[in-house]
Every structure is written in structure tokens, then in C-alpha cells.
Amino acid sequence: MSGSMSELEQNLIFNKWLAQHKALLFKVVRSYARTSMDQDDLFQEIIIQVWHSIPSFRQESSNTTWIYRIALNTAIKWVNKERKHTHTNQPLEHLQPILFESVSQIDERLTWLYEEIYKLDEIDKSLSLLLLDGFSYKEMATILGISESNVGVKINRIKKQLITKSKQQDYHGI
Amino acid sequence: MEFDELQKIWDSQTKEPLWVINEEALNRHILAQKSQVHHITNKSELVLTYVYIVAGFSLFGVNIVNNSANLFMYLLAGWTLATGLYSLISRIQRLKREHEFIDRSMLGELKHALSIATYQVRLSRLMRWNMLPIITFCLIGVWESGKSVWQVLGLLLLFGAAYFVSGWEHSIYKGKKRELEKLQKKLQEEVVTQ
Numbered sequence: 001m002s003g004s005m006s007e008l009e010q011n012l013i014f015n016k017w018l019a020q021h022k023a024l025l026f027k028v029v030r031s032y033a034r035t036s037m038d039q040d041d042l043f044q045e046i047i048i049q050v051w052h053s054i055p056s057f058r059q060e061s062s063n064t065t066w067i068y069r070i071a072l073n074t075a076i077k078w079v080n081k082e083r084k085h086t087h088t089n090q091p092l093e094h095l096q097p098i099l100f101e102s103v104s105q106i107d108e109r110l111t112w113l114y115e116e117i118y119k120l121d122e123i124d125k126s127l128s129l130l131l132l133d134g135f136s137y138k139e140m141a142t143i144l145g146i147s148e149s150n151v152g153v154k155i156n157r158i159k160k161q162l163i164t165k166s167k168q169q170d171y172h173g174i
Numbered sequence: 175m176e177f178d179e180l181q182k183i184w185d186s187q188t189k190e191p192l193w194v195i196n197e198e199a200l201n202r203h204i205l206a207q208k209s210q211v212h213h214i215t216n217k218s219e220l221v222l223t224y225v226y227i228v229a230g231f232s233l234f235g236v237n238i239v240n241n242s243a244n245l246f247m248y249l250l251a252g253w254t255l256a257t258g259l260y261s262l263i264s265r266i267q268r269l270k271r272e273h274e275f276i277d278r279s280m281l282g283e284l285k286h287a288l289s290i291a292t293y294q295v296r297l298s299r300l301m302r303w304n305m306l307p308i309i310t311f312c313l314i315g316v317w318e319s320g321k322s323v324w325q326v327l328g329l330l331l332l333f334g335a336a337y338f339v340s341g342w343e344h345s346i347y348k349g350k351k352r353e354l355e356k357l358q359k360k361l362q363e364e365v366v367t368q
Contacts (some may be wrong), residue, residue: 018195026192047200056278073283080353098200099193109183123360126280132184145279146361159177166175 005055013054018047021067024133025050028068029099031117031125032075040097042078049074061142065135069143072126079122116165120158127151128158218294219265222301223258230255246315253311257304261297268293284358291351298344305340309333 018025025046033039053070057063117128123144130140137155141148233251237243277285312333317326 022195023187027187030192053278069278069280073278073280076280076357077283077287080350080357098196100196101193107183107186110187113180113183121360122357123280132181143279144361145277145281150362162180163175163177166180169175 010054028071046071046074076122222261226258244318250311288354294347302340
């Protein structure tokens, strides 16, 4: 994609990406932010970064990998930001929440899994999301900018940690 | 639970998305945000450059109009202007370096964020030390021009407060840099310890 892309083209690609990959963005948001205000704030931050990234997308990776990379990098920076909710300096009419809960029945086991992912540090959160979403070690290494062997070591540790936690949780009937 | 079961739990969420997006609010947000640049470094550099250059020229102007100005007041004006020019040159160099970062991986983004944080720490430290010659020139200049001890003491108090606040600002930048260094270390460490 060229850097001289028109705004209309950019909007079309953005809308297509959002329709196709919103579930992916939701997963990142839910794993990195706890309160609904934070989740809304992080979601806004991610979509702006995704929108800005469209002209520099060179199709060297799939758009799923690209969007995941942007979303995770934004989430990590967002967590380390001192002042969150930067969007609150917008006019009042822009302050409407963007995300509304839609799930009627909440799966307790999924809530537990998200809770465990939330407890991990920023890097391990990213890896566990990529792992659960079926990315290969090679893809994870590209997204994170580290070697495949390093990914392997970290993934083994995260897997063990999640399995141990789930076994502890089994005793409590979930 | 084994990992396969965790995977099944994870995959179950694809059936029904957790949230619905308020499309109207989203579009408004994009329109409002896409032209804005959120960059604390950008803002602090611009403020620094503007304040020092305007203050430097104003001091020169006041000294020329007011014939009673002494050497130290001219030194103060010159130093202030030089500081403004230094921060302008630093900004131009930083913006040039920005284009060198093309690695969009997590490590690449962290390195980029770290280079900005290092720059912020260096700039805030330099600006803090830079207050010392400014305070010295200003106090001697004011004293030489025959102002009362109370006026000099008042100025000293004001500068003391500014020096304290700049130290607090510097420690915020240092803390942010430390956090980024920790993250980078965390991302890379296990290759070394394996």
C-alpha cells in the first residue's frame, strides 16, 4: 500500500479491518484493561493507532498479524502511560462510550481465564493472547521482535503457569 | 485442566462478541483524533524553545531600552537565547532520528519509546542544570542594578521553587524510562538465561 493513499481508501480499509478483526481487538482490550472506562479508553487508543498505521501497511505480513502487532504495542504503551483517559478532554458530545456489552450469558471459565491473563505482566499477556489465538512461534517472534527460541521458553513457562492455576481453580469447582 | 481445555474455553468466545461498537461515537472519535499528535516530548520541546527564545529577545529589548542594564543582564539575555536555540536544534535532530525507526515489532517499538524517554531525561536534566547560570546572572544583575535585598531574596525563592519543580519533572521522566528498560529487559532476558 502506498503512502499517498487517499482518506477515502484509508477509511474503507479501516472499516473492513474493523469488521473482520473487532473480536481480536476486544480480546486485547479485555486482557489489558479492567474497568469499562479503561476498556473504552484503550479501545479508542488502539483504533486510532490502527487507523494511522494503514498507509504504512506493506502487506509483508497478514493484516491479522499487523493489527495484532499494533493492538499489543498500543496496549503496552497504554499500560505504562501515567495519565490514562486522555480522551476526556474532548467536547462533551464526543464522550459517549464506544463499547457496549452484548453478551447475555457470561462464561465463568472464560472470565477466569481473562482474569489469569490480566494478572500476567505486559509481555506475557501478549504472548498468551498470541498463543491462544493460534499464532506460530515464528509469527510470535516477528510480532515481538525476539528469537523463536526465546518465544519457546516464554510460552512453555506461561503454559505451565496457566495449567497450574487452572488445576488450583478446579478444586474450587470451576 | 490441560492446555487443550483452556484453548476450547478461549475459542468459545468467537461465537458471540463481548461488545457492540457504537459506530457513530467511533466515527466522531476518529474524526476528532486523527489530526492530533499526542506527544509529550513534542509539546515540552516546543514550550521550552518558545519560552527561552521569547524571553531572550525580550531581555535584550528591555536591556537596550533601559540604558541602566549591566553586563550580567546582557549575559542573562544571551544565555537564555542560546538555550532556546539549543532546544530548537535538539528538536530538529530528534525529528531526523525519528525516521530511522522502522521496526514495528514490540521490541522495535520499545526501543523507539526508550530512545524518546532517554532524550526526555537528558533534556530535563540539562534544563535543570541550565537554571544555575540563569539564576546566577539574574541575581547578580538585579543586585548590581541596585534593587533591594528583599527583591533579590524574593527572586531567589522563586528560582528555588522552579528548581524544585524541574527536579520533580525530571524524576517522572526517569521513572518512565526505568519502566521501559524493565519491559525491554523482560522481553529479551530469557535468551540470555537459557
